[in-house]
Amino acid sequence: MPNSVESDVDWSICRMSTSLGDAEDLIENTTCLDSSLATKDIDTDVGGRDIATANEQWNIAFYADAAHTSTIRNDDGWATSSNNYLRFFTPKETYEVGISQRHSGVWDSSKANIDFNDYYGAFFDLGHLYYRIEGFQINSRRLASGDGGGMRIYPGFVYNDPGEIHIVDNIISKQAVGTDDSSSVGISLLGGTLGTKVIVANNIIYGFKIGFEKRSTTDNLELILYNNTIGDFTDKAFSIGRYGTNDRYVIRNNIVENLNRTGTDWSYSSGAGLGDIYEFNHSTDGTVIGSDNQLGDIDFLNAAGNDYRLQSIDILAKDTGADLRNDTDFKIDRDIKDKNIENIFHMGAHAY
Structure with a gap:
């Protein structure tokens, strides 16, 4: 001693x-x-920081000590690259945190969440070229006139260069209907730039006028839209616009809840891109295009309560999806609640 x-x-x-x-x-x-x-x-x-030159990847963890109200918008201070990206996430693995801070596919106020009253959304017009947003619960309570959206993604808002954006495993809700919800969108994808790839996968979106919207002019945009569930909307679940050149859309395994029969499940602008794929999607009103689709009302555990887990009796989403475990555009081997996908390939964010 x-x-x-x-x-x-x-x-x-x-x-x-x-x-x-x-x-x-x-x-x-x-x-x-x-x-x-x-x-x-x-x-x-x-x-901000130049993490591309420094050869760094930054992981910004978000915790569940209280409902957060701050938002992120319009920042151009970070320099990123394909291997040096900025990741906003809620930790869930034992090597990340003692107790998971992430939801299990249903809104849980005891887990990390953002409750905000902002015109544009929780994440708005980020200028970074390479970033990821994973595992958040986002609730808009905006009542005043204005957008009151969840996320507004604007590829190349600052830099006219290629990039890659991941929006994965999030619950995005709007629980307050305001005096003007004319632009209330869960995820809004606006004008893009050269060679940007945007991946929107395993998200649950509800309570908005439009669940997911691709609008404005893009050129050489790759949109990968996989395994999203949209419900409780008032106008459109999916609004897929095409206003640029050489865009490529791959849209698979997306589902809709529309028990109130309001609006239209799927809406498209005219025109087709290079190598577009629409398949293994679902609608309640027959508006979905493409092949291997499903039509009818999916058996959710409690759609009225925004619980979009699948019941055992469901036959429309439970074992009807495309196998994306080895997909070349974006691999999905777990659902939104982190359940491993093995032999049953589902549509929507929840595996049974």
Whole structure:
């Protein structure tokens, strides 16, 4: 044993930032830092960081201590690349966190969630070329006139260069109907730029005028739309627009809940792109196009309560989907609640 033991130095574990917006802007949490430190970890990069040159990947974790109200919008301070991307996520694995902070496919207020009252949405016009948004619960409670959307994705908003965006495993809801919901969209994909790939997969969207909307001009955009569930909408579940050149859409395994028979399940603009694939999708009103589709009302556990898990008796979504486990555009081997997909290939965000 040593002859003497020095006193332990007090230490603490702190979050990098105290809000999602601060994390994206690299504004550091100073509440538990040693005030004597002349330079802290990230304060020299406030507003963003060139992680492409630094050869870094940044993972910004989001926790469930309270409902968060801050949003992210319009930032161009990060420089990213295909291997050096910015990832916003809710941790769920044991090597990430002691107790999962992520929902299990149904809204759970005890898990990480964003409850906001913003005109545009929780994530709006991000300027980063390569980023991922994974496992969030997002609720718009906007009552005033205006959009009140969930996410507004604008590929190439800042940089006119290729990129890749993943929107995966999220629950996006609007539980307040305002005086003007004319542009209320769960996920809105606006004008794109050269060679951008946008992946929207395993999401549940409900309560909006339009669930998912692709609009505005894009050129050479790749849209991968897989295994999404949209319900409780007032106008359209999926609104698929095409206003540019050389776009490619691959749309598979998407389903609709429309028990109230409001609006239209699927809406399309005219024109076809290069190598478009529409298959293994579902509608209640026959508006879906493509092959190997399903028609009718899916048996959800509680659609009126926005629980879109499948009942055992369901025959429309439970074992009728395309096998995407080895898909070349985007592999799906787990559903939104992290259930492994083995021999039964489902439509929508939930495997049975």
